[in-house]
Amino acid sequence: MARRRWLDKDEQTAWRAYLLTTQLVDEALDRQLQRDAQMPHAYYGILVRLDEARQRPGEGTLRMTDLARGLRYSQSRLTHAITSMEGSGWVERRDCPTDRRSQLVAITEQGVAALADAAPGHVAAVRSAVFDQLTAEQVTQLGEICTAIVRGFEPPVTPPG
Amino acid sequence: MARRRWLDKDEQTAWRAYLLTTQLVDEALDRQLQRDAQMPHAYYGILVRLDEARQRPGEGTLRMTDLARGLRYSQSRLTHAITSMEGSGWVERRDCPTDRRSQLVAITEQGVAALADAAPGHVAAVRSAVFDQLTAEQVTQLGEICTAIVRGFEPPVTPPG
DNA sequence: CCGTACTTGTTGAGCACTCAAGCACTCGAC
DNA sequence: GTCGAGTGCTTGAGTGCTCAACAAGTACGG
Secondary structure, three states: OOOOOOOOHHHHHHHHHHHHHHHHHHHHHHHHHHHHHOOOHHHHHHHHHHHHHHHOOOOOOEEHHHHHHHHOOOHHHHHHHHHHHHHOOOEEEEEOOOOOOOEEEEEOHHHHHHHHHHHHHHHHHHHHHOHHHOOHHHHHHHHHHHHHHHHHHOOOOOOOO | OOOOOOOOHHHHHHHHHHHHHHHHHHHHHHHHHHHHHOOOHHHHHHHHHHHHHHHOOOOOOEEHHHHHHHHOOOHHHHHHHHHHHHHOOOEEEEEOOOOOOOEEEEEOHHHHHHHHHHHHHHHHHHHHHOHHHOOHHHHHHHHHHHHHHHHHHOOOOOOOO
16 A cells, blocks of 8 residues: 555644544534433434334334444444333334345334424534534535545445456 | 434435444454554554653642643543553652642653554554545544534633623 | 632543454265 | 355454543632
8 A cells, every 4th residue: 555644734624623523523423412312422323213113114124234234333232222222112123024034124113202392402513513503505516525534434436357 | 403304315324424434443443452552442542642741841740630631621520531541561650749639640661662662553544544545635534523523612702791 | 829720631431343263054076 | 066265244352442430639718
């Protein structure tokens, strides 16, 4: 790898600001959700996905694997999370009728209620931490920057030849 | 609070991209450091701070509290981290001569070596995950965006009256 | 001085995550 | 069929974090 370069001044500045930002934002959101809704931020994301699945036509369930892939979580992480959330009554597991290895997950009534309860405070926290600080232009820029970074993680194009 | 607004479409897009980005970047860096240097990302940051302190004139040590404030870590988090890092031989605690409550922390020779070992791979990972995906302009924008967000966390101005 | 409030740092329980291992099932070549 | 490779999910140990409680020291008004 021809990558022995250090970060230059601009990169250094941006990088330190980025690290601090993600730490502060993450902590603020996690703390707010934990305090007001007794759930970590990651569980909120899971509930959102399951709630979206519920509103789509069909079973309203997701396979563990599909949910994990959608959230970019490891299987193990999701298993632990779903086990805990099942204990809180927010989700339930069901056997998959077509593949006995698979497990389907669905959000429960309680889960829907918990999400509805948590959402306003959470959105307010996101707003106050992030969007209230940015211009509309910066929001667009942020979206583009993040999209570019995410694209870098996508499976590399198959090499020619 | 007059903040009952949901996120609009642009914000929604930017927010989801942001969440995915921070998760992917954080995981990638943590994994790389854990694999190649047997340390979590947070410990790397601590070593960097202590190494900078070492290179400045004076004692080359930092008080626990000052280190925690600089990194925006809780005291407890830092205590746990330093205890663990002391076990690895990377840092050492010393009593503070002027305040018997305080503890000073210094990086050890081993710590300096571990940091020097870890740095190139870490920087390469940061580059490949983030800066290789961005234009110079986007790096500047990212810095500005993050600075704005961080500023929002600073203690609010004392209200008039 | 003395007592009270504040600061500094630690502790331990609880929790979410990682990693490696393992079990159960499905698929596909033969 | 059946056997090996691959898939889906779980388990449990280990680890780094939070939070609340606490000990020990300092600062300061009376």
